[in-house]
Amino acid sequence: MTRVSARFCSGVAALEDVLHRQMRELRTAVSTLPDFIRNNTEPILAEWETFARSLPLGDAMDIAALRDHARDMLGVIAADLSAPQTATQQADKSKGLSDAAGRQSQTAAQAHGAGRAGSGFTVEQMVAEFRALRASVIRLWTRRQPQAGLSELQDVIRFNEAIDQAIAESIGTYTREVRQSKDRFLAILGHDLRTPIGAILTSTQFVLDTGELAEPHRALIAQMEVTARRMNRLVADLLEFTRTRFGDAIPIVAAEMDAGRMLEDVASEVRASYPTSVVSVRSSGDLRGRWDCERLTQAVTNLVSNAVHHGTPGAPIDIEAHGSGDELVISVRNQGPAIATDRIGKIFDGMKELGAPRDGDRRQHLGLGLYIVDKIVRAHGGSITAESSTERGTVFTVHLPREVHRASPR
Numbered sequence: 001m002t003r004v005s006a007r008f009c010s011g012v013a014a015l016e017d018v019l020h021r022q023m024r025e026l027r028t029a030v031s032t033l034p035d036f037i038r039n040n041t042e043p044i045l046a047e048w049e050t051f052a053r054s055l056p057l058g059d060a061m062d063i064a065a066l067r068d069h070a071r072d073m074l075g076v077i078a079a080d081l082s083a084p085q086t087a088t089q090q091a092d093k094s095k096g097l098s099d100a101a102g103r104q105s106q107t108a109a110q111a112h113g114a115g116r117a118g119s120g121f122t123v124e125q126m127v128a129e130f131r132a133l134r135a136s137v138i139r140l141w142t143r144r145q146p147q148a149g150l151s152e153l154q155d156v157i158r159f160n161e162a163i164d165q166a167i168a169e170s171i172g173t174y175t176r177e178v179r180q181s182k183d184r185f186l187a188i189l190g191h192d193l194r195t196p197i198g199a200i201l202t203s204t205q206f207v208l209d210t211g212e213l214a215e216p217h218r219a220l221i222a223q224m225e226v227t228a229r230r231m232n233r234l235v236a237d238l239l240e241f242t243r244t245r246f247g248d249a250i251p252i253v254a255a256e257m258d259a260g261r262m263l264e265d266v267a268s269e270v271r272a273s274y275p276t277s278v279v280s281v282r283s284s285g286d287l288r289g290r291w292d293c294e295r296l297t298q299a300v301t302n303l304v305s306n307a308v309h310h311g312t313p314g315a316p317i318d319i320e321a322h323g324s325g326d327e328l329v330i331s332v333r334n335q336g337p338a339i340a341t342d343r344i345g346k347i348f349d350g351m352k353e354l355g356a357p358r359d360g361d362r363r364q365h366l367g368l369g370l371y372i373v374d375k376i377v378r379a380h381g382g383s384i385t386a387e388s389s390t391e392r393g394t395v396f397t398v399h400l401p402r403e404v405h406r407a408s409p410r
Helices: 002-029 033-039 041-054 063-067 070-082 087-094 108-119 123-143 150-210 217-245 259-273 293-310 368-379
Strands: 255-258 278-285 288-291 316-324 327-334 383-389 393-401
Touching: 033 041, 033 070, 033 123, 033 150, 041 070, 041 123, 070 108, 070 123, 070 150, 108 123, 108 150, 123 150, 150 217, 217 259, 217 293, 217 368, 255 259, 255 293, 259 278, 259 288, 259 293, 259 316, 259 327, 288 293, 293 316, 293 327, 293 368, 293 393, 368 383, 368 393
Parallel strands: 278 316
Antiparallel strands: 255 288, 316 327, 327 393, 383 393
């Protein structure tokens, strides 16, 4: 028994040595995830491409262009996984705080987003690329990992964090590029429209001034002039919108003016443009001050036009102004359906639909005029509020300081 026991123990010890040697060799053969990414970039890209082709959007994507920034992104991700990460850095990533925020040069992911925006890709297609990249790396690595421990799990967590950060960087750049392209298009469109509209205005004014037209031709030409003037205001709003979207404030040139006279002029113009509308003006106090008359005329005209389009047809539109101390208060009120509570807080945002137009009016009004009003009022150092209810109707109230303290040249 002693000899058998000795042999058994010797055999167990030899078997343990073999197992320990195999485990050491296995640990040596299995690389960490960052090393795996560096050493297997080409297989990962090939797997990624195959996966991308299988996506529902794969046929719409330029597969050859899928690799343009992928190699660089894999290199950045591998370097990130290899670097030590503090608990604070991990918490920042979980909150969506990108490491690229303070960099002057673009990251590979940001360049990828800019390229996709310029190539006409949709955001869904771009996100699908990252989904393919994530799946390709994890699929290939897990095939070569006979077992996964805590260290491997940590690598996978950090890899997913790096992919999520790359997606956030790419989408952020993509969104900015698309928005700027739209704004440039609107600016060019608005600028180019002014020339033909100006030609229409000049021609209609010339024909009307001759006084040689008989009815109904004179009425038709007069209506053309009114319509052209409205088109000109809309184009002006469009240009102001694109100006502010590019970060420029609306310039203000302040001069002595009488707000009461300005309001009467606006009311007369609106009555001429919309003969069925009833517009009244009531004023009190001192309405004189230093403001930009052209800009204030634009703002009040937009408010009254908004009241015409969204108020009850035939119901009166009331313009009230009161000057007291160092402030001028102007309000525009109309009767009609109340603006929903969830919309009134966004009513001054550009390109926001204000709701269904009134009966018989199929036009969609996107609130661009109100956006411009808000910018003009703010440029004067004032404020504007909106209130709406079924009983009182909708009222916009503008508070302006008596004098603009900072005037910028136009």
